[in-house]
Amino acid sequence: MDKIYLDHAAATPVNKAVIEAMLPYFDLHFANPSAVYDIGAEIKKVIDEHRERVGALIGAKAEEIIFTSSGAEANNLAIKGVVFAGQKKGNHIIISAIEHHSVLNSARFFERMDYEVTFLPVDEYGLVDPDGLKKAIRPETILVSIMHANNEIGSMQPITELSSICREKDVVFHTDAVATVGNIPVNVHELDVDLLSLSGPSLGAPKGTGALYFRKNLRLMPLIQGGIQENGRRGGTENVPGIVGLGKAAEIAAQELSHSENIKRVQQMRDRLVQGISANVDRIKYTGHPDRRLPGHASFCVEAIEGEALIFMLTGEGIYANTGSACASKALKTSPVLVAIGVPPGLAQGSIVFTISRGNRLNEIEVAIDTFSRAVKKLRALSPVWKGHRHL
């Protein structure tokens, strides 16, 4: 059975060209980049070349890029790095209520250490109100972190507005751009951010890669103390094949994103999916902002059924999607994002998220629509909550 993969927010296949670019760095060019001799210095050069490519994808200079193991590590480095460096005096941090766990828990880490954290609420579409940020900033605020887009509901934040408020008040602004880099053009100067996180798996690079952009002159305390790697900002022998992969993937992504038809095509597939599902399934809520959202992202809450069961019904027919349902999470807790946008807990259980990419085809979307409709029908037929078969 052919798989139809619609969960690109979770992982993307690595391009053959990327794999080919990486291979020589396992056994042919294997020296340690920090070695003083020629074969080491060569590798150092290769790393910096690929650093430039990652920078180029987001409009940054090579020396403004720190390679990390993941988007999560980049988020940790951004938040803990800024706070521990103490460039500005203060003890107040602001993040949105719908950040990724790596941002949420980094903020909570500081909350336990007598820092104050404000969790900015979002509206029913998941958007932060710039006025809300303005009001929340105080003299003691040292950092604001608000994600570029949220992978669960697809909504994109008004980053330029938010960052200009921070610029005005001299507060460092970080954005988690894991969901956007590689999917839409992202430019750190247009967004006017001080820090930006990106993740390799989101853009066709291997797992175990990521990067943090940081504006020059921003003081950052390293998370991983160690040697001289990454200019003293991140210790540990570099993941050379991974870095090469990330750089190559960034180069390919930049090329693909320069053709707007590529993004349009993804949007068309997403729009068709939404149209098809909405026409065939009733009592279903489209979550996130209808327009200000990632081009390939479609998320729903389906009444009267549970998300994990829906996912398994789909995978039984070779279709892969994601869910924010409580039963699907190890912690068995309702998705904080759905709670934050006001979805009632019962409805939040029926969460399903599709993330389409440039590699998908329109006929796959048609199959997905049909399979989805049948799966929902089957689950509703056995649900006591559907059509009020509640006896007591």
Place this chain on the structure above:
Amino acid sequence: MYSKEVMEHFTNPRNVGIIEDADGVGEVGNPVCGDMMTFYIKVEDDRLADIKYQTFGCVAAIAVSSKVSEMAKGKSLDEAKIITKKAVAEALDGLPKEKMHCSNLGAEALAKAIENYEQNRHS
């Protein structure tokens, strides 16, 4: 994550439905929690002549409901009363640790249906 037996009962759940003139009905859980099961039973000569259910929940919840109905159908009330969550989980060749509560829910819903039948009889 799930055993073959769980997936079988999820993909082809047995005894799904409602019994309009049920002798006993047992409902546990609610959609807010993420799990809800309603069991319906028909009792003849102190045996579970028929048993049907509806379930809102994950793969484990649906598989458990199906397995419980399979284990209980045709049994005497006394035999059905002692169906434990452990027995259900074993019959399903095991459940992931965080899903064990689903097997609890299934056993509970059946017990409630039997309880309801016995209450109805005495009223």
